[in-house]
Amino acid sequence: MADSxxxxxxxxxxxxxxxxxxxxxxxxxxxxxxxxxxxAEGIARxxxxxxxxxDSADQLPSALAPGDVAVVALxxxxxxSSERLDMAALNARARQxxxxxxxxxxxxxxxxxxxxxxxxxxxxVGCGYKYLCAGPGGPSFLYVHPRHADAGWxxxxxxxxxxATFDFAPEFRPAPGADRFPVGTPxxxxxxxxxxxxxxxxxxxxxxxxxxxxxxxxTLIDLIxxxxxxxxxxxxxxxxxxxxxxxxxxxxxxxxxxxxxALVHHGVVLSARKPDAIRFxxxxxxxxxxxxxxxxxxLRDLLQRETWRDPRFGKPSV
Ligand SMILES: *Cc1c(COP(=O)(O)O)cnc(C)c1O
Numbered sequence: 001m002a003d004s005x006x007x008x009x010x011x012x013x014x015x016x017x018x019x020x021x022x023x024x025x026x027x028x029x030x031x032x033x034x035x036x037x038x039x040a041e042g043i044a045r046x047x048x049x050x051x052x053x054x055d056s057a058d059q060l061p062s063a064l065a066p067g068d069v070a071v072v073a074l075x076x077x078x079x080x081s082s083e084r085l086d087m088a089a090l091n092a093r094a095r096q097x098x099x100x101x102x103x104x105x106x107x108x109x110x111x112x113x114x115x116x117x118x119x120x121x122x123x124x125v126g127c128g129y130k131y132l133c134a135g136p137g138g139p140s141f142l143y144v145h146p147r148h149a150d151a152g153w154x155x156x157x158x159x160x161x162x163x164a165t166f167d168f169a170p171e172f173r174p175a176p177g178a179d180r181f182p183v184g185t186p187x188x189x190x191x192x193x194x195x196x197x198x199x200x201x202x203x204x205x206x207x208x209x210x211x212x213x214x215x216x217x218x219t220l221i222d223l224i225x226x227x228x229x230x231x232x233x234x235x236x237x238x239x240x241x242x243x244x245x246x247x248x249x250x251x252x253x254x255x256x257x258x259x260x261x262a263l264v265h266h267g268v269v270l271s272a273r274k275p276d277a278i279r280f281x282x283x284x285x286x287x288x289x290x291x292x293x294x295x296x297x298x299l300r301d302l303l304q305r306e307t308w309r310d311p312r313f314g315k316p317s318v
Contacts, residue, residue, distance in 0.1 A: 001128065001194055002160075002182040005106060005140040006035045008125040009073070011181055012142060013040060014155030016071035016100045016123060017049055019148055023070035024049050027063045027099070031055070033079045036104060040073065057085050064097035071100045071123075076114070077107035077245025080273050082237040084108065084245045088119040095120060100148075106130055109141075110201070111246030111284060113210035116143055123148070131246055131283060132201070134194035142181055149177035158183035200285070209284045214241045216282040219289055220248050223296040231303035236277055247281040249273075255308065259299075261315070262308035268295045 002008065013026060028040045030053040044051045049070070054063050060072065072094050077084045087103065094101045100122040108114055110131025116124055124143040128134030132141075153174055159165050160182035163173040174180035221235060236249040252259050253276050260272035271279050282292065302308045 001139050001141050001191060002186065003140055005104070005125050005127050006039050008140045008142040008181070009036055009039045009102070009104065010043070011155050012102050012123045012125060012144070013043055013071060013073065014048070015144070015148070015151065016102055017043075018153075018155075019151035020070040020098075020100055023068050023098070025052050025066075025069045026050070027052050027054055027060065027069055027072040029054055029056075029073070029075060032073070032075055033104070033106070036073065036075070057090060060090060060093060064094065064099055067097065069094075069097060069099040071102050073102045073104070075104045075107070077105075077112075079107055080236075080249060080277055080279075082107065082245045082247045082249050082279075084112070084238075084243050087114070087116075087121060091120045091122075107245045107247065110209075111213050111281075112244075113206040117145070121145065128194050128197075131281070132194070133197040133283075133285075135190065135197070138190050138194050138197075139187065142178060144178045144181075146177065150174075154180050154183075156183050160184055160186065204285065213246070213282065213284040216284065216287055216289065216292065217241065217244065217248050220280060220282060220292050220296070223292060224248075224250065224299075227296050227300045228303060231300065233299070233303065247279040249277045249279050251276050252278060258313045259302065259308045261313040262302050262310065263295070263298060265313065266298045266302075268298050270295075 017024060026040050026049045028037060028051050040051055043049050052063050054060060057074065063069065074085055074090060076087060091101050102123040103121055105114060105124055105126035107130065109126045122145050126141055128138040128140055129136060154161055157172045161175055161180040163175045218241060221239065224233065224235060232252060234251045236251040238244050256276045256278050257272045260270055260278045263270055273279060280295065
């Protein structure tokens, strides 16, 4: 638990480059969450790596073919469509080519079951404040497979990553494993909130969480199909649960931000992404099926009566 997802991504990309030297290519998804791309661009701009962009995971084999890839950075779940990648298959593919994998779990951790160890993932980062419920602006988390635990120093060395912080030794000595990655004084209040959430998660069986999330999102999709037919809204996420992550995205041509704002006004919490998507993110520990019925009834009413056109919804805050 440390810093933000962007910062942890930076640390682990640098760590992967060092662990897999002299290779220096980072494979990056072209349409990834912008901050993830910015982090990689910054590393390349500093002369520490070369970027190779892919448009989708299907292009990974050709990106790996030259044999020069140090690390492949992948979103387990796409932040817009919610499309989920096959972690086991892509880890195997990267490993065959001698590349490490670095997964961003921001839109899957706390929603669907993830098996980093079992699928052989090398590195991962993720957001604390989404499904994991660390609270607004809560810290991020990172994961390093034990086989890379002592692959080198972190890119940013600080006293909180020292093997013996309060010895105040003059020289840096990395703490074992992932404990070397925290840098400076942590935001203690924010971490206490995350720790409280973690205490709840500790008792959650991942398979039960996954089943519950599946039931919620399948129900949501069924409700949209049956209640909102012909009202101009379309499923923009994969239909099969195994290919979907935490949220369900819907397409609403041109006016998605207004529609989202109208829903928020009626107490339905969701987000919009330009130009035309709204995202519902049912939470396996919090959302009930009854919530979904109420949300879709509200959605249907707004669409049928076109009340989302009310000018007061023209200033989106989500
Ligand atoms: C939410 C999210 C982030 C958040 O990054 P911060 O640096 O913690 O603000 C990063 N990447 C992805 C894919 C996200 O969905």
